[in-house]
Amino acid sequence: MHIKQTKSLSSFKITVALGFFYWLKQQPGFKHDDHTYTTMVGILGRAKQFRAINKLLDQMVKDGCQPNVVTYNRLIHSYGRANYLNEAVNVFNQMQKAGCKPDRVTYCTLIDIHAKAGFLDFAMEMYQRMQAAGLSPDTFTYSVMINCLGKAGHLAASHKLFCEMVEQGCVPNLVTYNIIIALQAKARNYQSALKLYRDMQSAGFEPDKVTYSIVMEVLGHCGYLDEAEAVFSEMKRKNWVPDEPVYGLLVDLWGKAGNVEKAWEWYQTMLHTGLRPNVPTCNSLLSAFLRVHRLAEAYNLLQSMLNLGLSPSLQAYTLLLSCCTGAHSPYDMGYIVIMAVTGHPAHVFLLSLPSAGPDGQNVRDHASKFLDLMHSEDRESKRGLIDAVVDFLHKSGLKEEAGSVWEVAAQKNVYPDAVKEKSSCYWLINLHVMSDGTV
Template sequence: MIGILGQAREFNAMIHLLGEMIGDGRRRPTVVTYNRMIHAYGRANFIGEAVKVFHEMQQLGYEPDLVTYCTLIDIHAKAGFLDLALDLYRRMKAEGLSPDTFTYSVMVNCLGKGGRLAAAHDMYVEMIQNGCVPNLVTYNIMIALESKSRNYQSAVKIYRDMQAAGFRPDQVTYSIVMEALAHCGHTEEAEAVFTEMRRYCIPDEPVYGILVDMWGKAGNVERAREWFRAMIDGGLKPNIPTGNSLLSAYLRAHRFFEARDLLRDMLWMGLAPSSQTYTLLLSCCTESSSEMMVCRELMSITGHPAHSFLSSLPDSEPGGENVRGHTGRFLDLMHSEDRESKRGLVDAVVDFLHKSGLKAEAGLVWEVAAERNVYPSH
């Protein structure tokens, strides 16, 4: 009942029931009781309450077990408190509790998300050496971490090892491996993985997006378009990143009329062009007047705020305060965008202004962006 109430986030009722249990005198709580409470608070992201229960159970004479520590490590890792998760892991080992597969998987994921990729790999090796058999979740985490480190060959090797160990990949596995193979340039192998995947899972939009992006980057616009159409024919609605992948393929091939049709189709499907969409269009502008004209037309179709910003950018006055103010208002409008997207967009805007002969304006835009921490090193 305590577990059920905790899952339902009925925390007052959960505490009341615990009080009844203690007051009854015949049915004392156990470590399992407290573990369920810690888990319930953790799922609701009430980390402080979970830690409070952890301390209370010890004050009442209950020794935390492996499940207690694993639950707390997982809670802190998912919330981004890497150092606290590591402290709990060390404390658990100091108390003589040996990590199991779940604990190791949580720690590998925790270290990987914290950017400590070498430490994550060492933890995985320690897990194997201590006789803990990886499960599907562990393999997925390791494949993803190797891909994140750009060790694509290693990612594919772990995938093969997983299959040899008798584990059937799930949709997460297939997606990560397809991406790794695509980065290695093994396009046909990635398609073969997709074919295998379809026997066990129903592909979603991001999976099709990997194929569109893969063939687009390989310079095979026709295959990229075929997969884009296959997604739609399969009853799926493309997302903006997938539309951007096909758009990028068209632009690299200088197929501007098809790029224009795609932009219009995206708008018709309710896909509002993103900062990345506009960045792609800005980046394809050359100093050729004819291509610049076509790109301006494409940029106007997007209706993106960056186009309004560029279209109404004033000529720089002495001191450049008018351009600075105009840029500041635009960056205020873009405040919810992630830093990477903003940085890419500003870089493209500055480059575009240079190509358009507006060097003073380009410098002012860059300065304001640097002041707004778009470039974290400045």
């Protein structure tokens, strides 16, 4: 009920804004300009109301107002946030045909949205085109590219670009340091991450909540959970008020360390400070309960999420499905009951999965509709779910269905560059984007 009210309130605000916009349009002596049109495009873009945007752009041109670079940039950003990358590139091409020259923000936005979606080659191409257009990278661009290279596994190139940035006189900011420290941490180069943290402080930068969180995570992964808690205390001493994600991190670290009691203790501490848990924190605690087969607590946690108006996420359902697949005990039925409680569309998808027909097209159609429904979920989450679904179907003896689901996912770019045929009977499989089970 709470979620429906929130959604309708959001729609109500958009309706009011659009109504006010058109009311102004009818007032004698008032004429909308490119600034007010662009503002309305931004509002509709955040709400993913693309049909309304296209209608508005048509009216904008009829009113004698041409979209400017800011209008196009907001449209590109809106499409990018909704994972409509082809449409974002189309806008980029349209603006140039209309004689509107892309600026640094245009290129940076395209680089950022494609890097986040895993299209790293395209992000690099945009970076090169930006330089060819005579636009020198700024701190934000360098930061995005450092992140892009790092996420592609090119840590050496990422660090080289960081050094180039400094040599070019482009001063790294706290965000840049946070990115490069986080990349080293993700690559499990924990000592390098801690050294960069010290270098950052030597350069005169004070850590923020993001930095503290990264360092706490590094210490946690090194097994130094008491030291991670000490960093939490330091953060409070420096007058940073811990927010929900910081408490969530401690819940996650202790849960992964197998100490469910400590994870639960930090969860309760967070609640006592008046903070409302978010879905990732609930997922972390859910994972901790499931690891030790405490299904009653897992069930109660999911019920409390629903009571708080939180919808169990795709990641939560993926976790439950993976545990169900790996369980060979009396707990199996318990997992299925909990999965049903989530009410997630993925559960409906699995329950209604048809048996493979002669050519498997019915399963492919079913999977295609589901992935269209999940379009705006991030690629990594969709990939994790498909891994879990394929593994579940395969171990359930539904091998044809498993193959058809994976085929559709590959066509919809859930697994970019996952499998490449180099020659007859010689294939390259990218283990970075598939679980061992799916491979």
